[in-house]
Amino acid sequence: MLFYSFLTVNFRNGFLFFMNIILPVVLLLLFGSVFGKQESQITVAFYSDRQLTDLNSNWNRLESIPTVEEMKEMDRDIVIIANDGKIDVYLLSSFSSVDSEVTMFRLKYASAQNEKPIVNIVENKITFKRQLSDLEYIMIGVIAISLFSVGMNAGVTLFSEYVQYGLFRRFMLTNVNRLYLLLSATGAQIITGIISSGLVIAISWLIFKVNLFISPQFIFMYLFVVFASIMVSLGLGVVLSLIFKKSASTIAQILYTIFMFFSGVYFPITFLPKPLQIVSYFTPPRYMHVLFQKVYGIDIISIQGFWITCVLFIVIGAALGSYAIGKFLKPA
């Protein structure tokens, strides 16, 4: 019932609902609409044994069929090889939806004069060290920052506002134990985080055609990152509550804004001046972003580093949360 209460409050409280659910979607739409235009110009290289006309000017025509190694060097999202009625599509940027490009090419190829009909189309995924497109980078950033918001606001609400309003005093009179309280509070935030990030993933796909759906084999990693992200953010909320007490909520919003821009979540940190780049090392969303990139197959961190960071985040959050609950459930 305590878990249900925390979860219910997350969706009924206007402020928490805005911060946890609405704001990530707003940021997603905002940044998506800005960077989405760039994304629509998917870079294509193609080889065709037929003469094609009226293709997009930024499509690069190849004179001969390239090898896979040559394709990797091309820095293109897709390479299309059309030869003898067969179309091979090589996806070098697997997150992007290239359906419209392939369809357009197929129509052009099929309608080329005096040629046989197309036999078939084969899509080939070339696996090598992937890089995120700008839009993918941002969408993953939105997920990271929304989880950060869910966790930090939970910490502040629990240990600043609820303490201030006397809810913890009320709990002290009952037999509720600190582990149950911690698990209920964090469990509710994790569910909220999964819903929030799921919403971002769904909207990314529906509106911007960015495929951030998690492959089944990475679901566990994804859930683990959600858990770790919530815990470390909750830990930060605890620290703010312990230091700033009544003004913790305000400080949290200031931090949220700072972290949004200086954690490298919405644009690469290298865009920032050097001194500000240092700030990013102290922002949890930066690391959360890295962990999520790993879930999406970007080798930005080793697998050992991934698990160590996750466990460290969970331990930090659990320790701080447990400490705070113990402190506030202790007689004065």
Place this chain on the structure above:
Amino acid sequence: MSNNGETGSATVLEVNNLKKYYPSVKAVDDISFEVNAGEIVSILGPNGAGKTTTIEIIEGLRTKDEGEISYFGRFKEVNNEVKNRVGVCFQENSFFEDLTVSETIRLYKSLYEKSLDTKELIEIFELEEKVKTRIRHLSGGQKQRLAVALAFVNDPDLVFLDEPTVGLDPHARRNLWEIILKFKSQGKGIVLTTHYMDEAQQLSDKVYIMDHGNIITAGSPQELINSSGLESVIEFPEESSALFEDVIIAGEYAYLHTRDTVSAIRKLLESNVTNFVVRQPTLEDVFLKLTGKKID
């Protein structure tokens, strides 16, 4: 309404020589009292008298420096069994504002081993129409009724009610008194702190008046009135207080306790003071006489 009926005999709370000292003040200075099952005990005192500190120590919210507290004749500290058998209504109550009344009751029920039926509790406290209303949309009085309801949610044997009727209209106050008396009749020991002297007088079997961390007097309301030596009380505007030597001024009014009522009235009339009231002494007068302060 009479409250001095039969009371149970089992002692549900016994406090002996309780002390809590802060660097600059003796908040609780060696006080002792007890509460029996089926008894309402009121603790009265001006602000800063030590009432809240005393109650919070007993509830386990504060530590004590010295003294002994015995719960239900068996336990010397607030353990899980004590928590299951104690109910509390704080002076300032807080809830999850976005839960409904029903959800809030179910939440608190879930935190105890035993509990009263949610529907029954809602009916007793007349919250039927607000069952699905979120707490933030309740009126002050409805919130207060819910807070008192939550004090009884675990069907406790010992209940602490800190200003339970504050913010209620007179009719609602009387209704709540009836509810409290009903729970008392079920054998629950109730500790009441209130600013309303009429409330304490109507409900209490025993009254403890505290000041400066001490219990300065104790007894049933009638015993305290009888032993105060007060015969009549004349209440008149404070600006005429110079007419008498031994008056107590509290707010805009002066209070004269006298056995010679006729002479005092004549003196007031001779001075053209006509807006006065003569009445029998109450618990409030006893309080005023002992502490020199009127509870605000």
